[in-house]
Amino acid sequence: MRVEKDFKAGPKKKTRTKILKSVLALAAVVIVLVVFVVPGIVSSEKGRKIILAEINSSIDGEIDFASLSMSWWKGVKVTDVSFNDGAGQTSVEVKKIVTKPYYGSILMGSLSFGETEILEPRVEINLSSPQAQLLQRPQREKAAVKKSQPIALPIKRIEMIVKNGNLKVTDRGGGTADVAGINSKLTILPLSISSGKLGFTKAEYMGLNFGPTEVDIQIENGLLRIAAFSSSVNNGQFNFAGEADLSRKPTLLKTPGPIYVLKDVQINDEAAGGLLMYLNPVFANAVKVSGVANFECERLVIPLAGATKNDIEVIGAISINELRLETSDLLGQILSAAGVSGRGVDITIHPTRFVLQNGFLRYDDMQMDVGDNPVNFRGVIGLDKSLDMTVTLPYTTAGRTARVGKEVEGARISLPLRGTVDKPELDLGKLLEEQLKQQLRERLREELEGVLKK
Numbered sequence: 001m002r003v004e005k006d007f008k009a010g011p012k013k014k015t016r017t018k019i020l021k022s023v024l025a026l027a028a029v030v031i032v033l034v035v036f037v038v039p040g041i042v043s044s045e046k047g048r049k050i051i052l053a054e055i056n057s058s059i060d061g062e063i064d065f066a067s068l069s070m071s072w073w074k075g076v077k078v079t080d081v082s083f084n085d086g087a088g089q090t091s092v093e094v095k096k097i098v099t100k101p102y103y104g105s106i107l108m109g110s111l112s113f114g115e116t117e118i119l120e121p122r123v124e125i126n127l128s129s130p131q132a133q134l135l136q137r138p139q140r141e142k143a144a145v146k147k148s149q150p151i152a153l154p155i156k157r158i159e160m161i162v163k164n165g166n167l168k169v170t171d172r173g174g175g176t177a178d179v180a181g182i183n184s185k186l187t188i189l190p191l192s193i194s195s196g197k198l199g200f201t202k203a204e205y206m207g208l209n210f211g212p213t214e215v216d217i218q219i220e221n222g223l224l225r226i227a228a229f230s231s232s233v234n235n236g237q238f239n240f241a242g243e244a245d246l247s248r249k250p251t252l253l254k255t256p257g258p259i260y261v262l263k264d265v266q267i268n269d270e271a272a273g274g275l276l277m278y279l280n281p282v283f284a285n286a287v288k289v290s291g292v293a294n295f296e297c298e299r300l301v302i303p304l305a306g307a308t309k310n311d312i313e314v315i316g317a318i319s320i321n322e323l324r325l326e327t328s329d330l331l332g333q334i335l336s337a338a339g340v341s342g343r344g345v346d347i348t349i350h351p352t353r354f355v356l357q358n359g360f361l362r363y364d365d366m367q368m369d370v371g372d373n374p375v376n377f378r379g380v381i382g383l384d385k386s387l388d389m390t391v392t393l394p395y396t397t398a399g400r401t402a403r404v405g406k407e408v409e410g411a412r413i414s415l416p417l418r419g420t421v422d423k424p425e426l427d428l429g430k431l432l433e434e435q436l437k438q439q440l441r442e443r444l445r446e447e448l449e450g451v452l453k454k
Contacts, residue, residue: 294319333428360383
């Protein structure tokens with residue numbers, strides 16, 4: 001009996017092994033199909049038509065593109081993309097889109113994209129006589145009967161890099177505004193456009209991380225108006241409102257009055273390198289930046305079309321509390337020259353009024369307390385990255401160190417700051433000159449005292 005049982009066990013074991021091998025072979029075939037066949041199908045003309053049909057059935061409008069190529073490693077490339085909304089008011093053309101999607105998100109029913117390069121996007125928004133425009137486009141009749149809905153694609157996240165973009169807006173009265181040469185980097189999470197309102201769940205721009213936001217934008221009689229709105233940003237608050245006369249060239253977006261733009265907003269490395277280094281070069285090449293910023297704006301003018309960066313105008317006051325910098329080339333030079341240490345201490349930038357006009361930012365005195373040591377800046381910073389500033393050290397000609405809130409004997413040493421915004425240079429030769437002068441003054445004083453004693 002024992003021999004008979006052993007004899008029957010053999011075939012069962014072989015059957016299990018055979019099944020396992022079959023499963024592994026099937027898995028290998030599936031992997032090969034996924035890796036090699038799926039990209040081929042997606043990149044084919046048939047795949048293009050299927051994808052377009054699925055997208056166009058879910059949106060109020062029509063999308064088309066010339067070609068699509070897919071690679072698991074290189075991502076997706078789409079060329080000659082076009083979009084027209086159902087109301088005949090919005091049209092978009094893009095020369096090329098190169099993106100790296102998170103393929104796993106597709107299985108979850110949403111689309112998420114990593115770095116997405118959008119080359120030469122052309123966006124036109126025409127609010128004048130939309131029904132007449134529809135009659136001029138018979139091929140859009142099918143889309144015209146669709147119920148107008150917010151423009152919203154099932155995109156969960158996209159990290160956009162826009163290169164050489166163009167935006168043209170025509171109001172109901174026929175006035176137009178063009179914004180050309182748009183180059184920016186922006187991360188957006190679900191975006192929708194409806195009835196003059198732009199909304200998104202999250203957005204990121206130059207280190208500013210915005211929360212849920214809805215902006216009411218209206219264009220009437222050639223005047224663009226952005227109604228006052230607030231949004232959470234970096235655990236603080238962002239406030240804005242503006243208007244622009246589209247009939248004037250250059251076209252400038254202006255704030256209607258004083259606005260508390262940033263309130264208790266936390267700053268980071270990206271905000272320091274992209275924005276704050278034009279306010280003070282100590283932020284150039286700084287890392288592990290943190291702090292809480294406040295910005296009250298008296299006047300803000302942003303060029304939209306037919307203008308240059310020299311048309312930017314900003315008048316306001318900024319302050320930063322609880323500021324910390326792990327490293328900063330300029331701050332290191334300043335503190336080393338002053339013989340003090342800023343490592344591990346909080347830095348405070350006192351409220352400082354500044355004026356940015358004609359391509360140059362100016363202020364008379366920006367006091368930066370490094371612990372209890374005051375450092376003062378004044379002068380001019382150019383949008384061309386030029387510098388013409390003076391830094392007053394917490395160090396006197398008499399060799400004493402200044403402390404915040406305390407009087408100090410002797411004048412503090414001031415040094416020229418030259419170079420560029422991203423490569424500032426403190427003129428330490430002047431420090432040696434001041435020290436030599438002080439030594440000479442001390443020597444003369446000693447000689448004079450000796451003569452008087454005689």
